[in-house]
Amino acid sequence: MIRTFLWFCQSVDRVFQPGKFNRAQFLNQLLVLLAGLLASPGKAQAGMVPKVLDSSGLPDPITPTRLFYVEDYSGPPDSLKKGAGHWRLNVKGQVQQARSYSLQDLQRFPSARQIITLNCIGNPIGGRAMGTALWEGIPLKDFIEKIEPRAFSKTLILRGEDGYYEGIPLSSTNHPGALLAYKMNGEVLTLEHGFPLRLILPGLYGIKQVKWIREMEVSKDSFKGYWNEKGWSAKAKVNLFSRIDYPEHQSWVFSRKLVIKGIAFSGDRGIQYVQVSLDSEKTWSLAKLEPAQSKYSWVFWSFPCEFPGPGRYPIAVRAADQFSGIQRDDARDPFPSGTSGIHRIEILVA
Ligand SMILES: Nc1nc2c(c(=O)[nH]1)N[C@H]1C(S)=C(S)[C@@H](COP(=O)(O)O)O[C@H]1N2
Ligand SMILES: [Mo]
Secondary structure: OHHHHHHHHHHHHHHOOOOHHHHHHHHHHHHHHHHHHHHOOOOOOOOOOOEOOOOOOOOOOOOOHHHOOEOOOOOOOHHHOOOOOOOOEEEEEOEOOOEEEOHHHHHOOOOEEEEEEEEOOOOOOOOOOEEEEEEEEEEHHHHHHHHOEOOOOOEEEEEEOOOOEEEEEHHHHHOOOOEEEEEEOOEEOOOOOOOOOEEEOOOEOHHHOOOOEEEEEEEOOOOOOOOHHHOOOOOOEOOOEEEEEEOOOOOEEOOOEEEEEEEEEOOOOOOOEEEEEOOOOOOOEEOEEOOOOOOEOOEEEEEEEEOOOOEEEEEEEEEEEOOOEEOOOOOOOOOOOOOOOOEEEEEEEO
8 A cells, every 4th residue: 555655656756847836735635635545445534634735845833824724524604704793602501600702702801822733633644734823812721710610510512603513521621721712823713714713722633623613511421523423533632743844755855965854743742852764764863853832832853964875765753752652653544543653755865
């Protein structure tokens, strides 16, 4: 399977000679699609196909909103296309009192800002269905305190205006980085990214980050979310992830000295170190890490090296966080819990 895939990449390389950007973009969409197909043919995975917009090269530390990947099962709801004048957030279930808030009501709460990386659980090895933004909104823990959940409640159910639904353990709403966000990168949330209100909960995959929230229900029971019903992980905890962004797979390099670059991410667990291997994973060496932008963001790594002569060289990367140890090569398929597989590329040194 993988061999066929590599062969395919090479032939795509040949077909798309003139426009490097187009080729890269095309390849990326292919990667996402192929990974979906490879992961588990036959399982109900249809629909988990994020729109990747930041498709090649080293990403910006903060992803511009227009390049931030988009994923939802049926597009933004029509009812919000003309604004949030009529929109309300309704809170019900195991709370002292059911309530309803307008956007103005919510904007009167004390707000917080946080840089947080979001990634899709369907993002394949080396995939780009992820982005980092500066989110702004109400700290989730403050809001939950205000709505006073009854003792022994278990789950917070969130429902989107598009009919999407997800549940998170009520205990996770204490997370110090979690936000009910209404701004992204200093601007009002765009329709694609969940205007007027979305959840941002560090450490969990995108499936939990409900956009266009219209209802919050506190429940005594556990709850199956939209993708969980289709077999995807209920917990959706972000796995360790690392990626080589420069050079690109199958690209020519015209210098023996090179600085290999990429990102690593581990949800809310931080990156402890990143290692690179240039000898088909017989040995690994430490890469240099840039300081993280926040506890919840991806980390940039670089690895200067010198190749002995012309030829094809394999490059592999793996990362470690304090709690999960080092990335192992045992979880390749995004389905059902997200991938943690090793990203490997091959370059051609001229
Ligand atoms: N209301 C709603 N929220 C949703 C979804 C959806 O289909 N509907 N998709 C989820 C998934 S699978 C992902 S990966 C993230 C993507 O967020 P983004 O489009 O802002 O990148 O939104 C999540 N929130
Ligand atoms: Mo997703």
